[in-house]
Ligand SMILES: NC(=O)C1=CN([C@@H]2O[C@H](COP(=O)(O)OP(=O)(O)OC[C@H]3O[C@@H](n4cnc5c(N)ncnc54)[C@H](O)[C@@H]3O)[C@@H](O)[C@H]2O)[C@@H](O)CC1
Ligand SMILES: Nc1ncnc2c1ncn2[C@@H]1O[C@H](COP(=O)(O)OP(=O)(O)O)[C@@H](O)[C@H]1O
């Protein structure tokens with residue numbers, strides 16, 4: 001797992017390290033690492049670097065990095081956004097090494113963004129935004145791209161667009177929640193001072209290791225049977241996609257119950273299809289909601305699933321029904337895991353606007369509903385009712401296509417039926433989904449059915465990762 005720590009936690013760890021190292025040592029280590037990353041980005045024949053330097057430690061890092069770059073023969077100029085408040089030692093070292101202070105960036109081969117770091121509040125101020133708008137070179141952001149909130153990844157106005165971000169000590173939430181380009185981590189000795197992270201990302205290999213595969217002694221029942229209560233006469237496709245995803249995610253068996261039985265049977269002859277949930281037989285987890293509708297009979301299905309005493313993934317129309325008719329919560333068997341998989345609009349119906357702090361929103365809803373909340377997006381946020389938070393970053397935006405959520409719900413359901421911890425099940429499913437989207441796309445738009453077909457390749461890639 002790759003941990004991410006909030007600003008408050010980073011500051012506390014930094015303070016403890018600073019108390020036992022010489023003044024400025026931490027910053028010089030950070031800046032030395034930043035200079036090394038900058039050198040790696042200067043691949044052409046010309047080596048001119050421009051620094052954008054703000055008022056605090058972030059600008060100090062940039063100036064010290066400028067100092068080290070000068071020592072390697074790089075031409076470095078700096079725009080001081082607050083000349084009166086520029087980091088004094090950093091500026092002295094920069095000037096000593098032959099760095100130049102200029103009014104504008106001019107023609108450079110690399111820009112180092114040292115405008116603002118962990119103290120960032122809100123978008124770039126207008127003067128900084130003006131210099132950033134004029135950038136015409138690759139950008140290395142120091143700690144984080146200026147203008148993005150370090151803890152929430154929110155971008156409320158002008159912000160730096162970084163090709164590479166070099167950060168220090170540990171990753172911060174912004175590095176998973178916003179686009180920071182490639183992220184390079186420089187060790188400044190915070191490790192021993194950092195307890196458990198605030199958020200985490202699973203590594204591919206961990207997802208692969210958790211993925212349930214049949215053992216020699218398994219049969220079709222021992223691996224967990226997934227039930228799909230989705231689709232309708234109007235939306236049979238949702239049932240076909242969710243059932244297919246469950247079939248491809250794990251071995252064993254998938255039961256489909258609902259009005260799209262004929263379409264599901266035609267696409268997936270191996271599924272056990274019935275027209276009604278009452279005839280479905282036993283399952284170890286239910287997926288409910290995609291394409292189901294929100295009428296009275298759909299409510300009856302949702303009630304039956306919630307009462308069944310097995311883990312449930314509630315998606316799409318199931319979320320809308322729970323939002324519109326809170327009495328439905330009473331049907332829920334307390335103590336059985338529930339995974340809610342809203343996109344932003346569904347989240348809003350259920351728990352109010354997501355707002356800028358997606359992690360806080362997901363955590364709040366997870367606690368309120370005693371459920372795992374999987375909040376969809378390019379970065380998917382997953383919060384458990386116990387306060388754990390995982391994030392999953394998708395590579396591209398290829399999964400932003402109608403029906404891809406139906407695939408995701410089938411994947412989560414299959415992993416729940418295989419008895420994975422619910423938060424882990426949701427996170428592994430999100431990773432396989434995003435991986436399948438990238439594999440299927442290879443640079444071209446894809447429909448959800450192509451994403452679905454790439455699920456086995458995604459699982460193979462994760463299991464060999
Ligand atoms: N404390 C240390 O010893 C270390 C600090 N480090 C660096 O220091 C940074 C933190 O430094 P500081 O806490 O001094 O503060 P920053 O450098 O993050 O911010 C400086 C000032 O920028 C201004 N500012 C805030 N939001 C802004 C916005 N949206 N647009 C423009 N200006 C804005 C504020 O006046 C703020 O005080 C870290 O991000 C890291 O780069 C690293 O060198 C590691 C060691
Ligand atoms: N910009 C994006 N980048 C990557 N993944 C995305 C993006 N937008 C949506 N997704 C993913 O695609 C899926 C879409 O689900 P959803 O909105 O429910 O679609 P539908 O209801 O049409 O099936 C989710 O898994 C979500 O995380």
Ligand SMILES: [K+]
Nearest residue numbers: 113116142144
């Ligand atoms: K920065």
